[in-house]
Amino acid sequence: MSKVPSALTDMFERNQKHAESRKGIPTLMQMHNRQRTPDDGVMIITCADPRLNPYAIFGLDETAQQRFPVVIRNAGGRTFDALRSIAVLDAIGSPSTIVVMHHSDCGMTHFHDADVKNILLSRTEDPAERKWIENTKYGEMLGPPEDSIREDVTLLRNSPFVRKETQIVGVKYDVFKGTVEVINVP
Ligand SMILES: [Zn+2]
Incomplete structure (x- = not known):
């Protein structure tokens, strides 16, 4: 066996310890078949920030996890960055609700696209790479979480990757208090 870094x-x-506690884990197809009937799965799209643990925030323990809540995480919890995963997970689990949770x-409110681009551009002189970096969006948040939540909920409502009957809920998480608040998106 290879040496662990x-x-x-x-x-x-x-x-x-984790491996010793694994018992009675269903196969993917068992989960899929359970899910098809009640159609009550939840997909959570949220930030990769380590202060934010969606499983702890919503009490998604081992039992709750088998009801097919799925969590997609990326920098900021931006939905444009999660579309491929959303399409695949929607096909497998057909969640009735998608939660967009920013915090x-x-x-992403401290480091903006220009900051990310400057760091990436400092690493390459290659014109093709520089153009690719310049033309990429990094998901900056220029306003309060309410703004990016509304933007991302609207993006999903208009996306062909999401079924029209799927309920999409915007949620703000306070990392200091641990509280969640639903954000109204007209
Ligand atoms: Zn974040």
Whole structure:
């Protein structure tokens, strides 16, 4: 067996305990078949910030997880960045509800697209790479979470990757208080 990189030693040790606790895990097709009938699955799209743990926030323990809540995480929880995963997971699990959860003190409100681009551009002189970097969007948030939540809920409502009957809910998470609040999106 290959040697575990030192940065991962603690994680691999903790994994042994995790592996010992794994019992009665359903196959994907069992989950899929359970899901098809009640059609009550929830898909959560949220930020990768380590202060935000969607499983803890919503009490998604091992039992609840088998009801097919799925979590997609990326920088900011931006939906344009999650569309491929949304399309695939919608096909597999047909969630009745999609939650778009952004949060207070998000990194995307502190670091904007120009900052990301400048860092990436400093690493390459190649004209094709520089053009590609310039033309990419990085999901900056220039206003409060309410603004990006409304933008991303609207994007999903208008997306062919999401069924028209899917309920899409915008939620703001306060990383300091641990509270969630539904944001009205007209
Ligand atoms: Zn964030």
